[in-house]
Amino acid sequence: MSDSKSNTGRPRRKNMRAAEREKLIVEEAVRFFAESGFEGQTRELAKRMGISHAVIYRHFDSKDALIERVYDHVYLKRWNPEWEQLILDRDRPLQERLTQFYVAYADRVFDYDWVRIFVSSGLKSYGLTERYLGIIRTKIIEPAALELRESRGGPEALPPSDTPPADEIELFWGLHGAVFYIAIRKYVYNIPLEINVEATVRATVANFFEGALHGTRQANMQAF
Amino acid sequence: MSDSKSNTGRPRRKNMRAAEREKLIVEEAVRFFAESGFEGQTRELAKRMGISHAVIYRHFDSKDALIERVYDHVYLKRWNPEWEQLILDRDRPLQERLTQFYVAYADRVFDYDWVRIFVSSGLKSYGLTERYLGIIRTKIIEPAALELRESRGGPEALPPSDTPPADEIELFWGLHGAVFYIAIRKYVYNIPLEINVEATVRATVANFFEGALHGTRQANMQAF
DNA sequence: AACATAAATGACCGATTGGTCACTTATCTA
DNA sequence: TAGATAAGTGACCAATCGGTCATTTATGTT
Structure with a gap:
C-alpha cells in the first residue's frame, strides 16, 4: 500500500x-x-x-x-527566535542561559547536512554564511557580552553601550568556536567522536565561565 | 636582469x-x-x-x-617539532606554555592558503585531515591534559595514566577550537576581523584557564 | 471511455573537463 | 656550430556537465 x-x-x-x-x-x-x-x-x-x-x-x-x-x-528553518529572548532573560544566571542556548543550538544544528553545507557555502563565499553569522553576532554574541558586563557589575562596570568592546566580543566568539568546533571535527574532518555532545557542550560552557584552573570534573557535575 | x-x-x-x-x-x-x-x-x-x-x-x-x-x-612543512617539547616543559606554568604554543601556531598556520586547503580537504575526506588532527591530539591535546592533571595535583589527582579521560581531552579540544575558529571566521567565512590575532589568542588561552567570571580585561593584561 | 493537462522521459546540444600526442623550440653539450 | 635532449605548445580526444525539447505516459475531469 x-x-x-x-x-x-x-x-x-x-x-x-x-x-x-x-x-x-x-x-x-x-x-x-x-x-x-x-x-x-x-x-x-x-x-x-x-x-x-x-x-x-x-x-x-x-x-x-x-x-x-x-x-x-x-539554514533559515533551524533558527529558533526564542533563543534571542533566552539570552536576555535576567531571571537566570548568564551561564545557565548560555548553557541552555548552546545545548539547544547543538541539538538543532549539529548534523551532517547542516554543517557540511554551511562550511561548503562558506568556502564558495556566496555571502550566505556572512549573513548567518551576522545573526549569531547580533542576537547572541553581542547581547551575551553586554549581559556579562551587567552581571559582573562592581566598580569596573563601564557605562552600558550598544556595542561592547572588541575584546569582550571576541571572548564569546571563542566560546562559540569551542562549541562549533565539535561539529566541525565530527562532520567536516570525519573524526569519530565517542563523546556525548550535550555533556561536552555543558562542560565547555562551564569551563568558559569558571576556567580550567578550578577543575573540570566539578564543573561538569555542577553545570546547569 | x-x-x-x-x-x-x-x-x-x-x-x-x-x-x-x-x-x-x-x-x-x-x-x-x-x-x-x-x-x-x-x-x-x-x-x-x-x-x-x-x-x-x-x-x-x-x-x-x-x-x-x-x-x-x-601541511607537513608547517609543523614545528619543538612544539612537542614546549608542551612538556615543566619549568614553566602550563598556561604559559599553551599561550606560547598557540601564538606560534597561529602565526604559522593562520593564512589563507593553509586554512582553506585544510578545510577543503576535510570536506573531500582524503583522510589527510584525520592524520593531521591525530598529530594535534597526540602531541598537544593529550599531553596538555596530562600536564593539567599534574599541575593541579592536590587530593583529587588520579594516578597518572597514558590517556586522560575523554572529558578532560575534550576540554582542550575546546580550547583548540576556540583558537582555530578565529581562522575559520577569517578565511572560510570571510568575516573581516579587525582584531589583533595574537592578542586574541592570548586572551582566549587566558580565559580558558581563568574563566570569564574572573574578568577579561585583567586576564588580557596579565596573559603571559 | 475520451479528452485535456501535467509529469516524466531520453535523446540531444554546446561548453568544459582531465589527459594525450605529434610537433616545435629552447637549452645543454661536444 | 651541430646534434642531442629536455621543455613547451596547440590541436585533439573522450567523458562529463548544465540545460533544452519533442515525445511519451500518467492522472484528473467530464
Missing part, C-alpha cells in the same frame, strides 16, 4: 504533483550536496531519486536555483 | 629545469586551489602561470598527483 512499486515487480513510474516533487528534490539535494559538495551532478542526484535529471529542470530554473532552495531549507 | 621578459617587450618563452618548474607549479597550485577549491581547472591554473596546461601533465602524472604535492607543501 505504501509501497511505491506496483505488484508487477517492475517499478512503475508515478507522477507526482509539482509541490510534492519539488519538496522531494530539495530534501534529497540537501543530503546529496552535503556529501558531494555543490559540484555534484544533477544527473547523479536524479539517479538517486530514480528519475530523469530533466525532471529537476522542470521544477527548478537552474542548478543554482536549486542550491538557493537548499540554502533556505537548511 | 631578473626580468623574465626579453628586451623586445614580447614575453619570450623560457624553458626551465624540471625541478624549478615543478616548484613553481606547486606554489601556484596552492594559492589556486585555496581560492577555487580542488574543482579548479588545470587550464586556468596554467593560464595564471602563462604556460600551456600540458606542461602540468609533463611534470605531474595527474591532477590528483598535483593535489597530493599541494598537501605536502601546505
Whole structure:
C-alpha cells in the first residue's frame, strides 16, 4: 500500500504533483550536496531519486536555483527566535542561559547536512554564511557580552553601550568556536567522536565561565 | 636582469629545469586551489602561470598527483617539532606554555592558503585531515591534559595514566577550537576581523584557564 | 471511455573537463 | 656550430556537465 512499486515487480513510474516533487528534490539535494559538495551532478542526484535529471529542470530554473532552495531549507528553518529572548532573560544566571542556548543550538544544528553545507557555502563565499553569522553576532554574541558586563557589575562596570568592546566580543566568539568546533571535527574532518555532545557542550560552557584552573570534573557535575 | 621578459617587450618563452618548474607549479597550485577549491581547472591554473596546461601533465602524472604535492607543501612543512617539547616543559606554568604554543601556531598556520586547503580537504575526506588532527591530539591535546592533571595535583589527582579521560581531552579540544575558529571566521567565512590575532589568542588561552567570571580585561593584561 | 493537462522521459546540444600526442623550440653539450 | 635532449605548445580526444525539447505516459475531469 505504501509501497511505491506496483505488484508487477517492475517499478512503475508515478507522477507526482509539482509541490510534492519539488519538496522531494530539495530534501534529497540537501543530503546529496552535503556529501558531494555543490559540484555534484544533477544527473547523479536524479539517479538517486530514480528519475530523469530533466525532471529537476522542470521544477527548478537552474542548478543554482536549486542550491538557493537548499540554502533556505537548511539554514533559515533551524533558527529558533526564542533563543534571542533566552539570552536576555535576567531571571537566570548568564551561564545557565548560555548553557541552555548552546545545548539547544547543538541539538538543532549539529548534523551532517547542516554543517557540511554551511562550511561548503562558506568556502564558495556566496555571502550566505556572512549573513548567518551576522545573526549569531547580533542576537547572541553581542547581547551575551553586554549581559556579562551587567552581571559582573562592581566598580569596573563601564557605562552600558550598544556595542561592547572588541575584546569582550571576541571572548564569546571563542566560546562559540569551542562549541562549533565539535561539529566541525565530527562532520567536516570525519573524526569519530565517542563523546556525548550535550555533556561536552555543558562542560565547555562551564569551563568558559569558571576556567580550567578550578577543575573540570566539578564543573561538569555542577553545570546547569 | 631578473626580468623574465626579453628586451623586445614580447614575453619570450623560457624553458626551465624540471625541478624549478615543478616548484613553481606547486606554489601556484596552492594559492589556486585555496581560492577555487580542488574543482579548479588545470587550464586556468596554467593560464595564471602563462604556460600551456600540458606542461602540468609533463611534470605531474595527474591532477590528483598535483593535489597530493599541494598537501605536502601546505601541511607537513608547517609543523614545528619543538612544539612537542614546549608542551612538556615543566619549568614553566602550563598556561604559559599553551599561550606560547598557540601564538606560534597561529602565526604559522593562520593564512589563507593553509586554512582553506585544510578545510577543503576535510570536506573531500582524503583522510589527510584525520592524520593531521591525530598529530594535534597526540602531541598537544593529550599531553596538555596530562600536564593539567599534574599541575593541579592536590587530593583529587588520579594516578597518572597514558590517556586522560575523554572529558578532560575534550576540554582542550575546546580550547583548540576556540583558537582555530578565529581562522575559520577569517578565511572560510570571510568575516573581516579587525582584531589583533595574537592578542586574541592570548586572551582566549587566558580565559580558558581563568574563566570569564574572573574578568577579561585583567586576564588580557596579565596573559603571559 | 475520451479528452485535456501535467509529469516524466531520453535523446540531444554546446561548453568544459582531465589527459594525450605529434610537433616545435629552447637549452645543454661536444 | 651541430646534434642531442629536455621543455613547451596547440590541436585533439573522450567523458562529463548544465540545460533544452519533442515525445511519451500518467492522472484528473467530464
